[in-house]
Amino acid sequence: MDQLQKKQIETKRGFTYTYYISPAEKADASKPVLLLAHGWPDNAHMWQWVVPHLLKTKNRLVIPDLLGYGGTSKPTDPKDYEISAMVGDVVEIFKAEKIDSKIIPCGHDWGSYFAQRFYLLNKPLVAGLITLNVALMPPRTDPFDLDAVNAYTEKHIGYPIYAYWELFSDPTGPRDVMDPNLESLYHAIHGSADGVSDDWMMKMFCTRGAIREFVSSGRTDVPLKKFAQDEGFKKAFIDEKKEGGMTAPGCWYRAMRENYHLETERKLKETGFVVEQPYLFIGCTGDAVCRTDAIEVAKGAGMVKDLTVKELESGHWCPFEKPDDVGRIVVEWLGEKGFA
Structure with missing residues (x-):
């Protein structure tokens, strides 16, 4: 993370976001920017051992402390964590940085849900999708129970x-x-x-x-x-x-659990749920909660057009446990798809 610049922004909702960004002069503006989203209970530093691999590419990196974590605001009302609002907060980072390159959201754990919804809510802005551990989650129409x-x-x-x-x-x-x-x-x-x-x-x-x-x-x-x-x-x-x-x-x-995402989920369901750009899913053998076989549901339902699946011998926190493997897989996939 030492090679990244630490910055802050106040969003329209009044929240302060801390984020880390790689230098523009070391990236190729024609290549997609990687948006790395951590999950519970981590922060942007969850990616610290993966970042050195990604910096070998020509892709710029944007790594925020998501809402509730690290140097970002920590509201305690769950209403503030409605997914389209949080996605909107992070879009403001890209606007503030005047980034007009395509984006590939990459997430782990809750950051995977964030990355998926970032993709679905901003299809004109995205070039692909990467999720670790949490497979594609179709939008819900019924309340979560x-x-x-x-x-x-x-x-x-x-x-x-x-x-x-x-x-x-x-x-x-x-x-x-x-x-x-x-x-x-x-x-x-x-x-x-x-x-x-x-x-x-x-x-x-x-x-x-x-x-x-x-x-x-x-x-x-x-x-x-x-x-x-x-x-x-x-x-x-x-x-x-x-x-x-x-x-x-x-x-x-x-x-x-309290269904603050439900309105957004229903709207996404109505507009159609298909990942049309390349999608990389990295699963882990030692994750009893986020099972690799869950991706087969999305694949079988035709919700993914260009899917690459990799599985690591790791527990849930693979960016900590197997960072070299995560970095290698992502870099190889970026190259295969012409993104790097």
Whole structure:
């Protein structure tokens, strides 16, 4: 991230966004700009080990701290996290930078949902789409019902895929459970029973009540994955969360569960949901929540015209766990599609 310029903008909604941008003189303006969107509970620095690979291309990089994270405003009303409004905020960054190149949104976790909706809401501006872990999510026409989703997945794949949402989307969960136990939260999300890869995510995220019990008990009795063992990495995580708290990041879950996206989702459904430009999806073998086979639904329904699928032997946080592989795959895909 040292090769990027750190900047800020105040959007029309009155929020301050912090973002990182690579120098224009080192990029080719005829090539698409890469918009990198992080997910929960990270910030722009989630891409820190992927960025060196991307800087070898002629593509300019724009990497924001999304709403609720890092140096960006942290409102605690989930209404502020309505997806078209947040996409609009980031579009303002491109206008302020006077960037008129095409854009390829690339997202991880909630940043993947953001990237997909950025694509759908700004089709004239985009050249392609990249998502990590979270496959293409068709727009909803019915209200989101967490209990119904968990019951459905438990019946059809054997476990409640969003069991952890019972904590993450609880209005008081971040304040009462996560904020007092940040080190335990860190172990819950970056732990692994053998320190490498196993079914820890299944046990912690896809078992009802498991993550609430683990974090509220202040447990740290599980080995960390290799990247998470770095004390500087851990300190940066905990220090940022101490300063800003987990309530704002939790609003990403609340906005979906409380159906603040529904109006936008219905409009997108009406206009047709097809990714016409090249789409790269990177899945991970150790992600019990964001399963690679989910992309087959979109593919089978004809929602993607030019799809490339890659799968890594990694847990959910592949930009941390396998940054070299992520960078290599993205750079190779950009070259194959004539984007780099």
